[in-house]
Each structure stands twice: as C-alpha cells, then as structure tokens.
Amino acid sequence: MLIKSFRKSDLSEAKVTDESVFKNRRQLLRNLGFIGAGSLLASSSNAGVFDFLSDDQSNAEDTSGLKALDFKKASASNQKLTSEDKVTSYNNFYEFGLSKSDPKANSAKFVSDPWKVEIVGEVEKPITLDLDDLYKFGLEERIYRLRCVEAWSMVIPWVGYSLSKILEKAAPTSKAKYVAFETVYNPDQMPGQRSRFFGGGIKYPYVEGLRLDEAMNPLAFIAVGVYGKALPPQNGAPLRLLVPWKYGFKSIKSITRIRLTDQQPPTTWNISAPHEYGFYANVNPQVDHPRWSQASERRITTGGLGADERIPTEMFNGYAEEVAHLYANLDLKKFY
Ligand code: MTE
Numbered sequence: 001m002l003i004k005s006f007r008k009s010d011l012s013e014a015k016v017t018d019e020s021v022f023k024n025r026r027q028l029l030r031n032l033g034f035i036g037a038g039s040l041l042a043s044s045s046n047a048g049v050f051d052f053l054s055d056d057q058s059n060a061e062d063t064s065g066l067k068a069l070d071f072k073k074a075s076a077s078n079q080k081l082t083s084e085d086k087v088t089s090y091n092n093f094y095e096f097g098l099s100k101s102d103p104k105a106n107s108a109k110f111v112s113d114p115w116k117v118e119i120v121g122e123v124e125k126p127i128t129l130d131l132d133d134l135y136k137f138g139l140e141e142r143i144y145r146l147r148c149v150e151a152w153s154m155v156i157p158w159v160g161y162s163l164s165k166i167l168e169k170a171a172p173t174s175k176a177k178y179v180a181f182e183t184v185y186n187p188d189q190m191p192g193q194r195s196r197f198f199g200g201g202i203k204y205p206y207v208e209g210l211r212l213d214e215a216m217n218p219l220a221f222i223a224v225g226v227y228g229k230a231l232p233p234q235n236g237a238p239l240r241l242l243v244p245w246k247y248g249f250k251s252i253k254s255i256t257r258i259r260l261t262d263q264q265p266p267t268t269w270n271i272s273a274p275h276e277y278g279f280y281a282n283v284n285p286q287v288d289h290p291r292w293s294q295a296s297e298r299r300i301t302t303g304g305l306g307a308d309e310r311i312p313t314e315m316f317n318g319y320a321e322e323v324a325h326l327y328a329n330l331d332l333k334k335f336y
Pocket of ligand 1: 090091092094146148149234236250253
C-alpha cells in the first residue's frame with residue numbers, strides 16, 4: 001500500500017467543520033429516499049426504528065429501536081468529526097485508481113442501483129438482498145474512527161446497522177467459522193480491475209474476511225450511508241463493511257457476496273504481501289508495519305493546510321473494551 005509522507009506543518013492543532021446535518025435525522029430520511037416510502041415502512045419488521053423519521057418533530061431525537069447503549073459505546077463523539085468533504089474525496093478504492101483523489105474522480109458513473117448481495121455457504125437460509133431489503137434492517141448513525149494501515153485516520157458518522165443483523169437472517173450453520181466478503185467485479189465500470197497500471201496489480205475482485213465471532217460483534221457494521229446521505233461510490237456504494245478496531249483495508253467496499261465458511265478465507269492484501277498484511281489486521285500500536293511505525297497516526301480533520309494533527313494510536317483503535325476478549329488467546333505479534 002502506498003504511504004503518504006507528511007510535513008511538520010500538517011501536524012498542528014485540529015479544526016473541523018461543524019456538521020449540523022449530522023444532527024438532522026429527517027435529512028437522512030430525505031436523502032436516503034425514505035420520505036413517502038409508506039409501503040417500505042409498513043412492511044418493515046423494524047418499523048419502530050423509522051419512527052424517529054416521521055413528521056412528528058417531538059420524535060426527532062428518539063432512538064427507539066436502537067440499542068442506545070451499544071451506540072454510545074461505539075461512538076467516538078468526544079472526537080472531532082472529519083469534514084464530509086475530506087471523507088468523500090480522500091479515499092482508498094483501488095478499483096478506481098491508486099491516488100487518494102482517484103476514487104471520487106473516476107467513480108461518478110458507477111451504477112450501484114440496482115444491486116444484489118447474496119449471503120451463501122454455511123447457512124441454513126441462503127438469501128439474496130436487493131437495495132430495498134438492505135434499508136429494512138433498522139438504520140442507526142454511528143461515529144467510528146477509521147484507522148488506515150498507512151497511519152492516517154478519520155472520525156466518520158456512518159449510517160447502517162450491525163453486520164450480525166443480516167448474518168442472522170441467513171442463519172449460519174454450526175459449521176460456519178468464518179465470513180468471506182467479495183467486492184463486485186465490474187471491469188467495465190472499475191478501471192482498476194481492467195488495468196494493472198490503474199489498479200495496482202492486486203488480484204480482483206477485492207476479498208476480505210472475518211472470524212464469525214468477530215463478524216457477530218455488534219461493532220462490526222454494514223454502512224449504507226455516510227454523513228446522513230446514501231454512500232457515494234468512492235466510499236463503497238451501496239454497502240460496505242466497517243470493522244473499526246481493524247486497519248481500514250478490512251473494511252471492504254461495494255460488497256456483492258458474503259459467504260460463510262469453515263475455512264479461513266483468503267484476503268486481498270494478505271495475498272499481495274503476506275509478511276506486511278495479516279488476516280487479523282487489528283490496530284496495534286505495538287506491532288509495527290515492516291516499513292513504518294504504527295505507534296501514531298495523522299488524524300485528518302478538514303485536510304486544510306496545518307489542520308491535521310499527529311496523535312498516538314490506541315490499541316484496537318480505542319475499542320479494546322468491546323473487542324479485546326476476542327483475542328484473549330491469540331499472540332497478536334504472530335497473528336498481525
Ligand atoms: N475495498 C475495496 N473493494 N477496494 C479497496 O481498495 N481499500 C480499503 C478499504 N476498502 C479498499 C476497500 C482501504 S485500504 C481503506 S483505508 C478503506 O477502504 C478506506 O475507506 P474510505 O475511502 O471510505 O475512507
């Protein structure tokens with residue numbers, strides 16, 4: 001993976017645009033196209049979750065149907081949000097090119113509607129979900145830190161739900177031990193999949209994986225939106241994974257296939273450079289990348305000159321309380 005060097009002037013005090021849209025849940029409804037979608041709300045088994053999106057303003061901040069406690073634990077609301085402009089213009093999505101500005105520049109024509117994602121393999125009820133289905137799992141807003149293995153990070157308000165919700169729908173069998181994810185393969189629309197020069201020569205489609213117990217942890221999240229709007233292509237439309245305690249490359253974008261298996265699945269960066277990128281990829285300031293330190297990170301805020309700051313990296317990206325138990329018997333130096 002490429003790493004961007006930074007100047008000393010990039011590391012000073014942070015400043016972030018205040019995002020009023022984040023507080024406006026009705027805007028989310030509008031942007032995701034839910035206003036007037038009476039049939040969708042009525043048919044949703046999670047209709048209560050959408051109540052806060054009704055016309056009754058007294059409900060505006062109601063989080064009924066959400067696991068308020070989990071939400072609080074998961075959030076990083078004491079940290080300044082990275083500005084929306086930066087979240088949607090500084091990206092890693094090699095299917096659209098290698099530099100940070102390429103995904104936005106080259107993905108405008110990417111078609112993410114209609115979409116299908118299948119959940120297959122070691123499940124009792126294999127299912128295929130379309131976009132309407134994907135919006136019916138009860139949306140929550142969660143502020144997560146995203147820590148890239150390249151040692152930069154952001155704080156981002158995503159919209160979606162715990163991955164466990166869609167996995168449970170497919171009813172994993174007792175043989176299921178891992179979950180494998182696959183990005184759509186669409187070389188016509190993804191120049192990086194057509195050309196080694198454009199796509200960095202990694203093997204496509206991009207694939208990722210988690211242990212089943214990691215995948216069922218409430219923090220593992222499927223995002224369908226960001227900053228109160230449907231995901232733009234460069235951030236992984238129409239759905240992507242977020243595993244906030246792991247390096248960002250685990251958070252696979254534009255997912256079309258989820259397969260439960262009894263074997264640890266291959267993962268893109270591990271295939272490309274196994275001594276640099278492991279299957280686990282837990283954020284760990286004590287285990288350096290062979291070519292750079294992981295002890296600290298550049299926190300991207302507005303991205304303006306001198307706006308970003310250098311901060312220490314936290315174990316499991318600050319989510320140790322929620323996930324450390326998953327690795328109680330694992331040597332994290334060996335299983336990096
Ligand atoms: N998913 C796919 N399919 N292709 C990619 O190149 N890059 C990963 C991850 N998911 C990537 C991907 C990496 S390295 C990071 S850091 C995050 O996406 C970046 O997500 P963002 O662009 O929304 O910040």
